[in-house]
Amino acid sequence: MSSPSAPWRATTRTRTGTLVALLALALIVAGLVLPAFASRRLIQDLFYILTMLTLAQIWNLLAGYGGLVSVGQQAFVGIGAYALFGGVILGGMDPLLAILLGGAAGLVLAIPMAFFAFRLHGAYFAIGTWVIAETTRLLIAQWKALGGGTGTSLPRAATSDMIGVAQVAELFGVRDAAARDILAYWIALLLAVALIAGIYALLRSRLGLALIAVRDNAEAAASVGVDVRWLKWAVFLIASVATGLTGALIFLQTARISPDAAFAITDWTAYVIFIVVIGGIGTIEGPILGVLVFFALRSTLADYGSWYLLTLGLTAIVAMIFAPKGLWGLLSARTGWHLFPIRHRLIGPADGGER
Template identity: 80%
Template sequence: MYRSTTRTRAGAATAIVVLALAVAGLALPAVASRSVIQDLFFILTMLTLAQIWNLLAGYGGLVSVGQQAFVGLGAYAMFAGVILLGWNPVWAILLGGLAALVLAVPTAYFAFRLQGAYFAIGTWVIAEVTRLLIAQWKALGGGTGTSLPREATSNILGTDLIRALFSVREAAARDILAYWLALVLVVAVTGGIYWLLRSRLGLALSAVRDNVEAARSVGVDARRLKWAVFLIAAAATGLTGALIFLQTARISPDAAFAVTDWTAYVIFIVVIGGIGTIEGPIVGVLVFFVLRSALADYGSWYLMTLGLIAIAVMLFAPKGLWGLISARSGLHLFPVRRRLVGPKIEGGI
């Protein structure tokens, strides 16, 4: 009897390595400096945003350039929960995800009426409108922004335990807490995407990306599937945005809705790493972090260098760096391609 499977030895080994890295990551603050924790927080949050955008564009065919709307609104919702409602910042992060989910409903309603480049431009326009509206919110600082109250940052859930556990100051304890939450979030998002792509829904999503009409002809509800993916991605992006600005404890419309920081860099990470693969954003975020560390002091030359690298990768490695590695080695750390397995032979389909 033949059956379809996505399991491989490399995939099983990857699962063990990821579990070991996650456990090591939880214990890392015991030996790592604060600067290392901050760098890892940046890498983890950017990787989360990259995996989410890769799900939208690489697997769903939804090329959005307005993801900063959900980052910014999620962050502002968290601040509103703390400043206006008196919530603990950790619980207010959940409000950020909910707010982004609510915004995604009208965004999807209008953007899904557009196709291709018009969809991308439409999402950017909605993000800009959201930024302008938030800038009028005087209770949260208006156009200049605001900071989390001192009493809120000093009583963040879990920081007292971290201070006692690692003998660190309050600011360092907040960084460790944010790092732990980022680690949990990136594992949950990447694991959730991996599970989705290995399921029948993932197969349907890939079919919709490749040919909507062909997918509909075999019974796939393309519209409902796109809605579901867009809403889930928005909520996860809102959670990430709330977490990012919990760590900084300071917010402004320009920072929260920065298209360069939360969309352009994310697209760069996915493109150079390899769009349409889970491994791609992981490779891409590491390359981006190295370039950022080496070139960030060079101003406009930094952005020009990133652009030139992106163009070079698209010309010489259209499937990204991971696509190049995978093509030469045949390695798939997160296998999602289905293979036909039988008693005597094993062939790809």
């Protein structure tokens, strides 16, 4: 690997990383062809897991890397979902294309939200984002054309004429409703993979290095020329667009919306925070592990209602006190695994390249 002209170089590549990349590729291909074999129930479960994973990765980017602990993410899920419904019901758009409106709406809300919330710091930023999410919910509930406080459904004509539904139904020989689920699942898979790849690329770039420097010590980072303010805006806007898209997709699949469901702090923020905390904050692996644990807990304890949430709350407290880096942190410390290596290591001629 060493050449005389460049004997030393900084790299983030490791052998595990390459192996994981190949494994991930195989998993993605398997995920794409899965609808040919899987039951509709499994596809729906996977849709839920993938969208929660996407939300968890976004929140992890905000809080774990950007230091922006937001408890107002439900604002972007809600506004994205309402933008989709508005586009379809009022604008007559195709629901699939209207998902993009969700991302745009996330951006439009993020700018005033950041303007207000960035005036607050730390814990006050957290509650500030929550207040703005509540304000957005109450304002949307006044929008009578989309059902006001009680909500509305996507018209049946729009959902069955959606681009791709007929083709998927023919391809797998299923009904329209099942075809819609498969389509939504594919988009969720695409979104999750694109987001994780995007975050990984971001963290390996100069921007990512700056982000991690700011997280570790904002003053020291600023002293070596990192523009902290600009960086926080960038992360917040990226996260808002991605959350808006995810929100639109989630409610495209349910085809029914109400302000309370779309702006639910428990579903779109509390669960997401638990996934990240239990899995391991500040790593890409953490939310992936977290969402699997979360779904397993949900499936086994779902019948116990409030006991389930009680357990989840207490687990998060215990995790934060005894394993602040989450399950992945424990695992990584034992095994030294880094599935998504982001550390820039100096490789010299003596190392002979990769380790």
